[in-house]
Amino acid sequence: MKSVVLNGLTKDFSGVTVLKNINLDIQAGEFFALLGPSGCGKTTTMRCIAGFENPTTGEIKFGDDIVNDLSPNERNCGMVFQSYALFPHMNVFDNVAYSLNIQDLKKSNMFKKLSVYTRMLNSRLVKYSADIKKRVLDALEYVELTEHANKMVNELSGGQQQRVALARALVMEPKVLLMDEPLSNLDQKLRHSMRNTIRRIQQDLKITTIFVTHDQEEAMSMADRVAVMKDGVILQVGTPTDLYSNPKTPFIADFVGTSNILPGVIEKRENDLVHVTVGNQVIKSTSVHSTNDVKVIIRPENIHILDDKSERYDNYFEGKIELSTYLGSTVRYEIIVDQHRLVADTVYESGDSILKNGSTVKLGISPERVLLI
């Protein structure tokens, strides 16, 4: 278990800079997510950490050690990818034992040629030491595949194959576990249960883990901290709650969860409230901001649809429902207020009626929930 530090990392591919001064400080034992849209440089960052790519400039440290000049083997990162990258002609046990056995054999200098070993493995002539057997069985138990040890990997479901890949990474007792979109090939239900499996194992082993995803819900639900990345730049690093309640840019406000983002101009400051003009309306906020041109950020769950019994809000608007989407435990309404379209989420309890399109509604928003950036 090591901390991972990236200092001023850049990477050029034929003159195109795809990583621009990446600085990250990942704590030992932390579950850290790298979140960003496709093409922003997540995989390149991971490949630099694992040693498959040399950064153009910058320093990579595991604990106090600079690892730039170490080969991937010497860095000992466990890797799990979107494609499982298993050996289809081997059973589960052999897949998980493979690297461990190679490592052992190399040490003992028994086989000079990998091809000899591979042929023996294929003919099932390889004998594993008691230590390797134990380590493989322990890893399989972690990922709940003990009873599938003798199955060929192509007899397994996608979720089970990904768990084999995870066991194969864990069995090497890596210093750092790198996971690059590991759940993207799985269907939604499986993705959710795999999130829990990965999180449970990570917490048990306290292994420093860097998890790459373009799925904000995945990053937010799993990670201790998340770095949001765009166009080769880290925009913000924080805990999931941090990022959600204090996004530093409109891009993050929109990428991490859903936001209503409205352009506004600060009119005046009165008592503790900032008055912001948005179109023909004035919105009050407790947010602090230094310039007059602002983006007003309001999360959908903070727009309340009022009835006669509702408490009073400092921000009060009327709007017309244009679209409702029933999502099980919530209903998402799109509501037109003047020329703006706002998204509002309401909790749905069975028996509630869903407001009809075209109905006029009263909306309340607390100034504490209006963020200015």
Ligand SMILES: Nc1ncnc2c1ncn2[C@@H]1O[C@H](COP(=O)(O)OP(=O)(O)O)[C@@H](O)[C@H]1O
């Ligand atoms: N080997 C390579 N040669 C040239 N360009 C590359 C190479 N690998 C990645 N890129 C480019 O670098 C950018 C970042 O890619 P990548 O790290 O794979 O993004 P992500 O994993 O976030 O989708 C992309 O524009 C991609 O085309």
Ligand SMILES: [Mg+2]
């Ligand atoms: Mg990628």
